Amino acid sequence: MGSPDERGPSVATESVGDIKYALVEGKADAALAFLHSEGTAAVVDINEKALVRKIDWMIVPLMWAAYNLQYLDKVLINYASVMGLLQDTNMRTNQYSNLTLAFYATYLAFELPTGYLMQRLPTAKYLGVNVTLWGLMTTLNCSAQNFGGLMTLRVLLGCFESAIAPALILITSMWYKRDEQPTRMGIWYLGTGTASIMGALVAYGLLFYTDHRFKPWQVMFLIFGLITIATGICIFMFLPDNPMTSRLTHEEKILAIERLRDNKTGIENKNFKFKQFVEVFRDPQTYLIILVVVASNIPNAAVSSFTSLIIENIGFSKKETELLNIPNGAVSIVSILTTTYFAGRYNQRCLCAAASLCGGLLGGCLLAFAPKEQKAAQLAGNYLTQITGSSLPVLYSIAGANTAGHTKKVTMNAVLLMSFCLGNILGPLTFRTKDEPNYIPAKIALVATISVAIVFVGLLRVYYMWENRRRDRRAEGGEHQENSEFLDMTDRENREFRYKL
Numbered sequence: 001m002g003s004p005d006e007r008g009p010s011v012a013t014e015s016v017g018d019i020k021y022a023l024v025e026g027k028a029d030a031a032l033a034f035l036h037s038e039g040t041a042a043v044v045d046i047n048e049k050a051l052v053r054k055i056d057w058m059i060v061p062l063m064w065a066a067y068n069l070q071y072l073d074k075v076l077i078n079y080a081s082v083m084g085l086l087q088d089t090n091m092r093t094n095q096y097s098n099l100t101l102a103f104y105a106t107y108l109a110f111e112l113p114t115g116y117l118m119q120r121l122p123t124a125k126y127l128g129v130n131v132t133l134w135g136l137m138t139t140l141n142c143s144a145q146n147f148g149g150l151m152t153l154r155v156l157l158g159c160f161e162s163a164i165a166p167a168l169i170l171i172t173s174m175w176y177k178r179d180e181q182p183t184r185m186g187i188w189y190l191g192t193g194t195a196s197i198m199g200a201l202v203a204y205g206l207l208f209y210t211d212h213r214f215k216p217w218q219v220m221f222l223i224f225g226l227i228t229i230a231t232g233i234c235i236f237m238f239l240p241d242n243p244m245t246s247r248l249t250h251e252e253k254i255l256a257i258e259r260l261r262d263n264k265t266g267i268e269n270k271n272f273k274f275k276q277f278v279e280v281f282r283d284p285q286t287y288l289i290i291l292v293v294v295a296s297n298i299p300n301a302a303v304s305s306f307t308s309l310i311i312e313n314i315g316f317s318k319k320e321t322e323l324l325n326i327p328n329g330a331v332s333i334v335s336i337l338t339t340t341y342f343a344g345r346y347n348q349r350c351l352c353a354a355a356s357l358c359g360g361l362l363g364g365c366l367l368a369f370a371p372k373e374q375k376a377a378q379l380a381g382n383y384l385t386q387i388t389g390s391s392l393p394v395l396y397s398i399a400g401a402n403t404a405g406h407t408k409k410v411t412m413n414a415v416l417l418m419s420f421c422l423g424n425i426l427g428p429l430t431f432r433t434k435d436e437p438n439y440i441p442a443k444i445a446l447v448a449t450i451s452v453a454i455v456f457v458g459l460l461r462v463y464y465m466w467e468n469r470r471r472d473r474r475a476e477g478g479e480h481q482e483n484s485e486f487l488d489m490t491d492r493e494n495r496e497f498r499y500k501l
Contacts, residue, residue, distance in 0.1 A: 029266040029406070031257045032486035034244040046255050051248075055175055055256065058247070060187055062231075062239045063168050066131055068191030069228045070164045072199050073138040073157065074103065076224060077150075079203035079325070080217035082308045082318050088215055093433040095147050099154045100301070100428040106158030108421035114163045115414035118170065119272060119407065127167040128236025132229050134160035139225025142218040165396070165420070166413035173400040173409065174242050174267050177260060178500055179344055182352075182397040186340025189393035193336060196329030199224075204322035242268045261485040264497050269406035269488045276407035276490055280415060283492065285499075288460040289399060289412075290419045295453035296357060296391050297423025298430070299364060299446040303385045306431050306439070310367070313437040314378045324379065331383045335359065335390035340397070349398045350461035350501055353391040354454050360388030361450045368443035388450060391457075392420070401500040402464070405490035464499040471498065 077085065077099060086096060118126055137157045144150045172184050202223065206216035214222075240246035243256040244267075260267060280286055303310075307328060312321045335356060343352040363384025370377035396416070403412040430442035484494060491497045 029269050029486040029488045030242065030244060031260075031267040035254070035257065035486075046251055048255065048259060051252055051255055051259075052176075052180070054248070054252070056184075059171065059175060059239060060184060062235050063171065063188035064191050064194075065231050066127065066164060066191075066235060067168060067188045068195045068198075069131070069224070069231055070134070070161050071192045072195035072224055073134060073228055074161065075195070076138070076141070076199060076217075076221060077154075078306070078308050079199050079322065080220065082312055082321055083203060083207065083217040083220070084215055085217045088217075089144070089146050089150060091147050091150075093431070093436060097428045097431060099147075099150055101425050102151055103154045103158040103161075104301070104421040104424040106155045107162045108418050108425070110159050110162040111166070111414040111418045111421070112411075115166055115410045116272065118163065118167060119410045120270060122241040123167055123170060123174075123268075124239040124241045125236055127163055127171075128232050128234075128239065130160045130163040130167075130232070131235055132232030135225050135228030135230075135232055137225075138221055138228055141221035141225070142214070162417070165417050166410070169396050169400050169413050169416075170409065171239075173263070173265060175256070175260075178263050178265075178401040179347055181400055182340045182344035182349065182394060185393040185397050185400070186336050186344075189340070189396070190333055190336055192389055193329040193332030196332060197326050198329075200322050200325035200329065203325075204319060207319055207322060244268075263401075263404075264485050264494055265401070265404040265409065265491075266406055266486055266488050271407075273405070273407040273488075276405045277411050279405075279490055279492060280408055280411045284463060285402060285460065286412065286415060288456055288463060289395065289416060291456045292353070292453050292460060293392075293395055293416060293419035294423040294426075295449045295456065296360075296388060296395075297420050298427040298449040299360060299385060300389050300392070301424035301427030303382070303388070303427075303446070306428070306442075307382065309431075310382055310439070311379070313439075314372075314375055314382075327383055328386050331386040332389055335387040336393060339390040340393055343394050343397065347500055349394050349401070350457050350464070353394040353398075354457045356387050356390040356394070357450055357454045357457065360385050360391075361447065361454065363387065364443065364446035364450055368440065368447055372438065385446065391453070398460075398500070403491060404494060404497060405488055408490045461501055464501050468498050471495065 077096075081096060085091070086093075114130075134157050137153050137160065141150065141153050144153060168188055169185070172181055172188075176184050202220055203216075206220055209216045209219060243253055246253065246256075248256060257267065307325060308321055311324050312318065316324060339352050339356045343349045363381045363386070366377050366381025366384065368381075370381060372378070399412050399416050400409070403409050430445040431439050432442070435441055484496060487494075491499070
């Protein structure tokens with residue numbers, strides 16, 4: 001047993017009268033129903049830090065694996081673009097851009113439907129099925145012979161991958177306190193960096209592949225597609241849907257639930273509440289988050305899809321290009337770990353997001369304005385733009401920490417990812433065939449959109465500060481309503497709720 005400060009909170013036995021409202025279908029969170037039906041001990045004497053470590057090992061590796069593979073499967077086409085894909089399928093740059101656009105267009109279209117299904121169905125099981133299906137689509141890329149075949153598979157890939165980020169944001173908020181969430185989201189979001197390294201190394205190795213029966217890019221799609229299918233099956237079998245149905249002991253489940261009371265965001269409610277759905281679109285934070293995510297993902301999408309072409313056009317060979325993609329992943333990993341650590345450690349999410357965007361802004365300026373003959377400056381600019389992506393897990397944690405009510409959380413996650421998709425649709429469109437090989441207008445667009453994102457993340461922080469002070473002045477939440485944490489109230493309904501900055 002740990003010291004008193006390491007142990008979980010005491011859990012008092014509830015009276016029937018105190019939890020009567022939990023019996024009204026759809027009114028309370030599933031966690032409160034669990035506490036009522038299963039009963040609680042007078043004191044749960046469990047080391048909370050040990051429990052958190054157990055939860056970490058139970059769910060975080062699977063979440064990282066899922067996000068690593070979704071990013072890798074999405075950007076394999078980036079590596080394939082310098083492995084002969086464009087020549088073998090007779091594609092031009094505009095058609096290649098349209099493949100990226102089609103992926104994100106279907107990703108966007110499926111966000112609200114997949115959010116609804118995620119709330120109604122077991123979350124982890126739903127995620128596992130989608131991972132398996134997009135793995136199948138990735139595998140089938142090895143059989144595509146032309147632009148039409150690749151377009152069909154990219155559309156289907158977008159449909160199934162649309163579940164990944166909303167599911168992982170929701171799962172993280174089910175298990176962790178608000179100050180723990182940025183670090184955990186950062187860990188699974190590291191998949192973007194690790195995927196870049198894995199993809200670059202495999203792509204480089206396959207450039208030495210000489211068997212004429214298959215093209216190197218076909219082998220690459222086959223390898224990672226089969227790995228994704230296996231991972232999807234593991235997620236379906238081993239990732240718990242929520243704390244109440246997990247493999248934890250009865251006492252651990254109780255503590256896992258009780259430690260989240262301070263979040264005031266609940267854990268799970270399978271009843272769709274239209275009032276909460278509508279509230280998302282009446283909430284000022286929604287539109288500020290939309291603007292930040294769209295503006296920050298225009299450069300993020302452009303860089304992730306065109307990194308190989310940018311490096312090759314600086315003046316490097318194909319093999320050098322694949323090797324020079326590896327530092328992109330390293331920069332991404334370091335920036336994600338740093339940004340999310342400080343966001344969680346000091347509870348300054350907006351400032352940390354702005355700092356990461358400033359790093360990306362410096363990179364965009366080097367790409368756009370450094371002379372072409374200065375290869376080192378161009379290459380440094382390419383690497384620094386990767387820092388922009390580290391703002392996204394922080395923005396995920398902002399939405400997860402500052403949105404309460406299960407239907408509202410699911411809807412906000414869908415809107416967040418729709419904004420992500422819109423940015424990723426617009427980003428590749430800035431790279432046009434007529435601007436080859438330097439793509440100067442696209443690089444200037446990177447600078448402009450990152451600047452816009454920095455301004456609006458600052459405004460988002462000002463809004464949260466203003467709203468918290470307004471609630472403090474009105475003494476809202478002065479009298480605690482028992483079990484209000486698990487009544488599935490939204491952040492605007494619960495007067496005790498305060499926003500994380």
